[in-house]
Amino acid sequence: MGAVDRPNSSIAPSTARLDGEAFARTYQQHWRMLWCAAVAVLGDRVLAQDVVQQAAVVGLQRLDQFDPSTSFAAWMIQIVRNIALNESRKRTRRRTAAVDPVSLDSGPASRSGQDEHGWVLTGRGQLAEGAEPFDDELMRALGELDEMPRGCLLLRVVLDMPYRDISLALNIPEGTAASHVHRARAALRRSLRSSPSPSGNGGMP
Amino acid sequence: MTPQPPPNPSMSDRIDAYLDDALSPAERAAFEQEASSNPALRDELALQRRIDGRLRGMFVPPDAPQIPGEAAPAIAGRLRLPVWLRVAAILAIAAVGAWLAVSRPWQGPRKPALSAHSADEAMKFLVSDEQFKPVWVCGDDKQFAEFTRDKLKVPFLVRPEAGVQIVGWTYEPGLFARKGQVLLARADGKQVIVAMAPEAEDRTMHTDPGSPLHITRNLYKGVVMYEISPLDHPVIVNAITQP
Numbered sequence: 001m002g003a004v005d006r007p008n009s010s011i012a013p014s015t016a017r018l019d020g021e022a023f024a025r026t027y028q029q030h031w032r033m034l035w036c037a038a039v040a041v042l043g044d045r046v047l048a049q050d051v052v053q054q055a056a057v058v059g060l061q062r063l064d065q066f067d068p069s070t071s072f073a074a075w076m077i078q079i080v081r082n083i084a085l086n087e088s089r090k091r092t093r094r095r096t097a098a099v100d101p102v103s104l105d106s107g108p109a110s111r112s113g114q115d116e117h118g119w120v121l122t123g124r125g126q127l128a129e130g131a132e133p134f135d136d137e138l139m140r141a142l143g144e145l146d147e148m149p150r151g152c153l154l155l156r157v158v159l160d161m162p163y164r165d166i167s168l169a170l171n172i173p174e175g176t177a178a179s180h181v182h183r184a185r186a187a188l189r190r191s192l193r194s195s196p197s198p199s200g201n202g203g204m205p
Numbered sequence: 206m207t208p209q210p211p212p213n214p215s216m217s218d219r220i221d222a223y224l225d226d227a228l229s230p231a232e233r234a235a236f237e238q239e240a241s242s243n244p245a246l247r248d249e250l251a252l253q254r255r256i257d258g259r260l261r262g263m264f265v266p267p268d269a270p271q272i273p274g275e276a277a278p279a280i281a282g283r284l285r286l287p288v289w290l291r292v293a294a295i296l297a298i299a300a301v302g303a304w305l306a307v308s309r310p311w312q313g314p315r316k317p318a319l320s321a322h323s324a325d326e327a328m329k330f331l332v333s334d335e336q337f338k339p340v341w342v343c344g345d346d347k348q349f350a351e352f353t354r355d356k357l358k359v360p361f362l363v364r365p366e367a368g369v370q371i372v373g374w375t376y377e378p379g380l381f382a383r384k385g386q387v388l389l390a391r392a393d394g395k396q397v398i399v400a401m402a403p404e405a406e407d408r409t410m411h412t413d414p415g416s417p418l419h420i421t422r423n424l425y426k427g428v429v430m431y432e433i434s435p436l437d438h439p440v441i442v443n444a445i446t447q448p
Contacts, residue, residue: 031269039264049267138259157257158264182221188256189217189249 017068030073037077040151041084055080073169141191145184152180220250324420324433325413339373339389350448356386359426364444368393397434399441404429
């Protein structure tokens with residue numbers, strides 16, 4: 001059993017040196033991947049979008065430092081992660097409230113039955129009997145993962161990236177990328193196995 | 206949450222391999238055969254599918270912002286602009302990029318369909334995997350209208366029709382649109398689903414060849430609705446009315 005990889009991966013290094021226009025084009029091609037990498041650090045979709053845009057400015061400024069024999073995705077993801085980690089640290093210091101309806105930081109608030117994410121809707125529809133906010137539990141469980149397994153998982157599941165591409169993008173061995181995904185999946189299942197589902201049969205759809 | 210014993214590692218590995226499409230045809234067939242007769246494996250697989258589906262539904266990457274190609278070299282400093290002008294250019298491009306990302310002016314209200322989705326897969330997911338169970342139920346018209354206003358930004362009701370029963374609302378399962386909701390209903394004993402989303406999230410929906418399902422699209426005050434039904438006529442989307 002081995003992962004099925006796509007040939008001619010867009011993650012692979014190219015030999016061409018990038019000028020500004022090529023950077024813009026390549027950046028846009030990798031936008032979704034960069035966004036997922038930022039989300040994995042921040043858990044906040046909107047902030048991740050801002051971070052990826054900040055990374056574009058930084059990348060352009062440092063374009064002379066990019067080695068075209070290496071992976072553009074890995075280079076940009078490193079920039080994205082650095083900016084995201086800085087943002088994350090700033091946010092932790094400020095302890096600002098998350099405003100993204102899908103935020104890894106938001107589990108406890110939503111689990112408490114608050115209206116913040118629209119899961120419990122007194123007067124606007126009520127949770128069906130036996131139903132629990134599966135998404136909230138999923139976000140909480142996702143937030144409990146380390147950043148790297150979370151990043152691997154999102155790239156694999158959300159973008160359907162082959163493990164080889166994940167390994168190139170995150171600069172880790174392919175086997176490690178696969179291991180992160182497998183462990184992250186198992187951890188999520190372990191957390192959610194007893195979470196009641198809409199069908200109310202112990203978490204199984 | 207009650208602690209659960211860890212799953213059999215080999216089961217976990219095989220589930221991942223199955224979902225990663227990394228099994229040989231023979232291994233895949235054997236796995237599916239076992240899943241059909243092993244409730245623990247079937248439940249574990251269904252849970253993982255649900256998790257993956259929700260992750261895809263919740264983490265839909267936004268569209269990439271436009272970076273004007275002719276401006277990029279200037280930002281990179283290749284035109285040897287004065288430092289203050291480079292900084293100004295960077296700030297200007299960043300502001301334009303942020304504005305483009307937020308307002309998406311290139312996406313008009315008649316945005317082209319994003320991608321095609323199978324109505325059969327959607328129905329199978331909601332009927333087989335989700336067992337046609339609602340997450341939210343509305344006790345009366347007031348709750349229903351407030352729910353639609355909250356979730357879809359437009360208050361509306363479904364006009365009562367003989368033989369039609371509203372079951373409730375469920376999560377957008379990642380099959381339709383990122384801000385979508387799904388109304389479950391029964392008509393003449395048949396299961397009917399109606400995927401709804403803001404028009405900006407519209408996308409093509411299709412049936413598979415030989416499908417017994419029918420799709421009816423309707424647009425109500427900026428909310429696009431796809432009724433997917435085994436009946437050859439719509440019972441919900443044509444009965445939408447204002448509160």
